[in-house]
Amino acid sequence: MNIITTGMLKKERHAFIIRQINLHNKVLSSDLGLQLQVSEDTVRRDLNELAESGKIIKVHGGALSKSFHFPYEQKDVYAQDSKKEVARKAIGLISEGMTVLTGGGTTMLEMARLVPDDLEATFFTISPVVALELAEKKLLTVNLIGGTLNKNAQVNMGAKTISDLSEIGVDLCFLGTNGIDLKEGITDSEWEVLQVKKAMIKASARIAIMCISEKLNSVKKMKVCSLSTIDYLITDLSPTDPKLRPYEGNTKII
Amino acid sequence: MNIITTGMLKKERHAFIIRQINLHNKVLSSDLGLQLQVSEDTVRRDLNELAESGKIIKVHGGALSKSFHFPYEQKDVYAQDSKKEVARKAIGLISEGMTVLTGGGTTMLEMARLVPDDLEATFFTISPVVALELAEKKLLTVNLIGGTLNKNAQVNMGAKTISDLSEIGVDLCFLGTNGIDLKEGITDSEWEVLQVKKAMIKASARIAIMCISEKLNSVKKMKVCSLSTIDYLITDLSPTDPKLRPYEGNTKII
DNA sequence: CTTTATTTTGCGTTATCATGCAGTATTGAT
DNA sequence: ATCAATACTGCATGATAACGCAAAATAAAG
Numbered sequence A, B: 001m002n003i004i005t006t007g008m009l010k011k012e013r014h015a016f017i018i019r020q021i022n023l024h025n026k027v028l029s030s031d032l033g034l035q036l037q038v039s040e041d042t043v044r045r046d047l048n049e050l051a052e053s054g055k056i057i058k059v060h061g062g063a064l065s066k067s068f069h070f071p072y073e074q075k076d077v078y079a080q081d082s083k084k085e086v087a088r089k090a091i092g093l094i095s096e097g098m099t100v101l102t103g104g105g106t107t108m109l110e111m112a113r114l115v116p117d118d119l120e121a122t123f124f125t126i127s128p129v130v131a132l133e134l135a136e137k138k139l140l141t142v143n144l145i146g147g148t149l150n151k152n153a154q155v156n157m158g159a160k161t162i163s164d165l166s167e168i169g170v171d172l173c174f175l176g177t178n179g180i181d182l183k184e185g186i187t188d189s190e191w192e193v194l195q196v197k198k199a200m201i202k203a204s205a206r207i208a209i210m211c212i213s214e215k216l217n218s219v220k221k222m223k224v225c226s227l228s229t230i231d232y233l234i235t236d237l238s239p240t241d242p243k244l245r246p247y248e249g250n251t252k253i254i
Numbered sequence C: 001c002t003t004t005a006t007t008t009t010g011c012g013t014t015a016t017c018a019t020g021c022a023g024t025a026t027t028g029a030t
Numbered sequence D: 001a002t003c004a005a006t007a008c009t010g011c012a013t014g015a016t017a018a019c020g021c022a023a024a025a026t027a028a029a030g
Helices: A009-025 A029-036 A038-052 A080-092 A106-114 A126-135 A159-165 A191-202 A242-247 B011-025 B029-036 B041-053 B082-092 B105-116 B128-134 B158-164 B193-202 B242-247
Strands: A025-026 A055-058 A064-065 A099-102 A124-125 A141-144 A146-151 A155-157 A171-176 A179-183 A184-190 A204-210 A224-225 A233-234 B027-030 B055-059 B060-065 B097-104 B123-124 B141-145 B147-152 B156-157 B171-174 B179-181 B187-190 B204-210 B224-227 B232-234
Touching: A009 A025, A009 A038, A009 A055, A009 A064, A025 A029, A029 A038, A029 A064, A038 A055, A038 A064, A055 B232, A055 B242, A080 A106, A080 A204, A080 A233, A099 A106, A106 A126, A106 A171, A124 A126, A124 B041, A126 B128, A126 B147, A146 A159, A146 B193, A155 A159, A155 A191, A159 A184, A171 A191, A171 B158, A179 B105, A179 B171, A179 B193, A184 A191, A191 A224, B011 B027, B011 B041, B011 B055, B011 B242, B027 B029, B027 B147, B029 B041, B029 B060, B041 B060, B055 B224, B082 B105, B082 B204, B082 B232, B097 B105, B105 B128, B105 B171, B105 B204, B123 B128, B128 B141, B147 B158, B156 B158, B158 B193, B171 B193, B187 B193, B193 B224
Parallel strands: A099 A124, A099 A171, A124 A141, A171 A204, A204 A233, B097 B123, B097 B171, B123 B141, B171 B204, B204 B232
Antiparallel strands: A025 A064, A055 A064, A141 B147, A146 A155, A146 B141, A179 A184, A184 A224, B027 B060, B055 B060, B147 B156, B179 B187, B187 B224
C-alpha cells in the first residue's frame, strides 16, 4: 500500500492520483503529500488540474471519484451558472398556450424550474425528472412520453419513445447538444440518443438548441441535423458575441 | 447496522446520510452522530445543508426522505413503517426474469428501493418517481408508460396511458388501494385512477394488492374489481391475523 | 555546453472552512 | 406548566485552501 516515490513527474503523479481514486473512491491531500513526497500545495494544484478537466471531484480536504455514486435526487446539484443563463433565456421563447417538447439534462431541468407559475402551456417531455419538476407548476399540462428509461441520461428512449414521438406535433422543441459545429451542424456520440433527437425534431414546428458556450465548435461522431434545421440557438453568451457570428443565418441567436 | 467510519469528508457524510434516508425514509441526528463519529452539531449542519438544497426534509430530531413527502400524506413518521413492511413482503413475489407492472405511491416507491441489486427483471410503471428509483438498480430494465402526469398522484394517467397499457402483458402487477372490502372488493374514489387500474389489471397475469392494515374494510365510490380477481393480498399484518381471515379464498394472503 | 525562457515547486502569509463546545433558546411530549 | 431532548448562536481552534513570490527544475535556444 505504501508506495515510495521519488522524483515523479507531474503526469506520473496525476496517474498515481487517478489510480488511488479508482481504488478507494477518495483521496486526501495530506495522504497524497506523504505518498508522493511533495508538498500539499503541489498535490492541491494537481487535484485542481484533474478536477478542471473533469476527471475527479475536488472537495475540501481531498477529492472524490467522479463515479462517486449519489442517489438520483442530487445528481443535478451542480447546475453551473452558464446553464442557468441558457435556461433563463430559453424560457423567453415560450408563450401562453404553446405546446412544447423537451429532452432531459440539467439545463432542461433548470428551465423547468424557471417556468413562471402563471404560464399556461402544454409540455411534452421524455425526461421523468423534468416532468416531475414541471408538475410543480399548477397551470401546466405535463405529458410524459413513455419508453425505456436510460439509466445514464435519465430519459426515455427506444422504439416506443420514437413511435410515440411520431404521433405528436408541437410548436417548439428544446434540445440540448454536446456537439455543434458550423460545417457538421448538430452531432451526437450515442446512436440511441441520435434516434430520439431526430424523432423530436420531426415532431416540432420549430427547434431551439440549448448549448453552453464551451461546447460550441465541437463535433461528435454522428449527425443529428444540419444547422439550417435550427430555428434558435440559445447560449450563455451575448447574442452579439463574435463567437456566435458564424452561426447566424437561418438561425436566430439568443 | 453499526457502520464504522473514520475521517470522512463532508461530501461523503452527505452521501451517507442520503443513502440512510433512502433506506429508512428517516434518520435521527443522534444515530448519525454515532455512525459518522462526529458531533451532533456537525450532523445538524450537514442536514441543514442537504435540506437547504432541497434533498431532504429536515424535522425536529432528524430528517425525512423528500420523495416521501408526497403531496397527500405526511402526518406521522412511524405509520410509514407499515408501508415498509408491505413493500418488504411484496419484493418476495418477484423472481428472476419476471415482468412486473407497478403503480405509484409511497408503498411502491419503498418497494422500488428494496429491490435487490442483483435482481434481473423487467419493470413497467406509470410512475416517474418509481421509474427513477428503479433505474438505480443496474440489472433492471425499466419501462415508463407514458401519459399525462397527474400532479397529485405523480403518476401518468389519461387515454394514452390506458391505450399503452392495453398493449403490454406482464406476469405480475402491484397495485395499491384505498378501498378494500369483502363485499365490494377493490374500490377507488377517482374515476381517472379507476380507469388506469382496470387497464393495469387487464395487462397482468396475476394481481397483487398492497394495502396497509388500516385501510382494510373500507369502501370507496367506484369499483375497480372484485376480490376474486386478486391473486395476492399483501398487508403489514401477519398472514394468520384474524382480521385477514375473511379475505382468504382465491386470494393468497401474504 | 552554456545561457535563457518557461514551468514547476515549496514556503510564508492570509483567508476560508470545518468542527466541537458552551451557553441559551426552542420544541414537543406529558 | 414542566421537563428533557433537540436546535441555534457565537466563538475558539485546528485544518485546509488561495495567493504571491522566489528558488529549483526543466525545456529551449544559442
